[in-house]
Amino acid sequence: MLKKSIFLFFLLGSLFAQSAHSQENINLEGTKSLRSPQVHADNTVTFQVFAPQAKTAYIVGNWMEREASGKAGKQAMQKDGSYWKYTSPPLASDLFLYSVELDGVTVNDPLNVYQVRDVANIFNYFVTEGPQADLYQVQDVPHGSLSKRWYASPTLNMERRLTIYTPPGYEREKKSYPVLYLLHGMGGDEEAWPTLGRVAQILDNLIAKGTVKPMIVVMPNGHVANSAAPGESSKGQYAIQFFTPDVGTGKMEESFKDVIAFVESNYRAKKEKKARAIAGLSMGGAHTLFTSSYMPDTFDYVGLFSAAFRMNDKAKSPVFDDFENNLIKQRDHGLKLYWIGMGKDDFLYKTGEEYRKKLDGIDMKYVYRESEGGHTWANWRLYLTEFLPQLFK
Incomplete structure (x- = not known):
C-alpha cells in the first residue's frame, strides 16, 4: 500500500509538472512583458505585436477613416527590434473593434483575449475611458x-x-x-x-x-x-x-x-x-x-x-x-x-x-x-x- 501511495505521489507530481510546463508554453516567446492594447489617460491607445519575421504590420480599426472601397482604414506599425508598435491619436469614449495585418494577412491580436463576433467576422475589442465608455464596462453595481x-x-x-x-x-x-x-x-x-x-x-x-x-x-x-x-x-x-x-x-x-x-x-x-x-x-x-x-x-x-x-x-x-x-x-x-x-x-x-x-x-x-x-x-x-x-x- 505504501509503495502504491509513493508511486501515485510521483505520478501526480510528474503530471503536474508537465501541465505547468505546457501552460507556460502557451505564452509566445518574447511576449511575456508585452501588453496590448494599452489605453492611456488621454485615450490614446498603444498596440504591440511580437512578429520578428514580419516585413509589414498594420492596425486595422473601425475608428479609422473608411477608404473609397469601403474597406476599413489601417495605420502602419513601426518596427522596434522584434516588436511592432503603433499608438493611436486620442479616441472618443467608446468601445472599438480592430485586427492586425501582418504581411497582408489579417489576424487577431495575440495579446488580446477579448474578442467579439460581428456577423461572420471575429474582432478584438477594447474600451476607452470616459462617461460614455463607462456605461459599457462592468461596474461594481447590482447585476441583472x-x-x-x-x-x-x-x-x-x-x-x-x-x-x-x-x-x-x-x-x-x-x-x-x-x-x-x-x-x-x-x-x-x-x-x-x-x-x-x-x-x-x-x-x-x-x-x-x-x-x-x-x-x-x-x-x-x-x-x-x-x-x-x-x-x-x-x-x-x-x-x-x-x-x-x-x-x-x-x-x-x-x-x-x-x-x-x-x-x-x-x-x-x-x-x-x-x-x-x-x-x-x-x-x-x-x-x-x-x-x-x-x-x-x-x-x-x-x-x-x-x-x-x-x-x-x-x-x-x-x-x-x-x-x-x-x-x-x-x-x-x-x-x-x-x-x-x-x-x-x-x-x-x-x-x-x-x-x-x-x-x-x-x-x-x-x-x-x-x-x-x-x-x-x-x-x-x-x-x-x-x-x-x-x-x-
Missing part, C-alpha cells in the same frame, strides 16, 4: 441576468431562441416589470445586442444610477430562416449569411405576437400598452416600425435606430398591405414616445428623411435625434443609452 431561452412560434411552426435580460433582483422580487423588445440589424441574431450592444452592462449601470427604470429586455432572432444564432441550432455550423431569404418578407412582424405571448406567459411582465416598448437598429428598425403599426395598440414606446424601410418591394404580407392605414391607427391609439435616431453620414439617411416626411404628412408626432457618424454600433449603443431613460415614465 442574461438568459438564452427557446420559445414556440406557432405562426412559424418552429422552436426559436431569444436572449432575455432580467434586472437586478428579479429572482428575489415578486413584482412585475415593463418590457423592452430590442431588435438587431441584418446579419445579426439574438447575440448581437448582448455582445456588440453591451445591453447588460448599459442596463445595470443606468439602473444603478437611477436614471432608468428596472425592466425586462427581450432580444429575439430577427431572421426567421434561422431558429438561433450560428452554431446554436440543429442546423449546426452553417455558413453565416448576411442577407437571409426571409429579409423583408414580413414574416418576423407577423410572428411577433408569439414572442410577446412567450414573455408574458413565462416572465413577470406587465401586460399593458404603457408597459411595452419596442426598438431596433437598421433591419430591426424596419421590423420595429412595421410591427408597431401592424399591432397599433400594443406599444406605447417606439425607437428607430438608423431604421431601414421596405427591404423587399415584391413581398406580399398583411404587414405591408395596409401600412399607411395601420400607421394612422397607431397614431390615433396614441403613443408616449416615437423616437428616431440617425447618423449624418448613414447610408440610410435619405430613407429616414423620406420616412419622417410620411410621418409629418399624417401629423404623427416624433422625437428626432441626429448624431455624427454613420451606420455603426457606436451610434446604436449611444441611442440606446439616450432612449432607455425616456421609457415607462
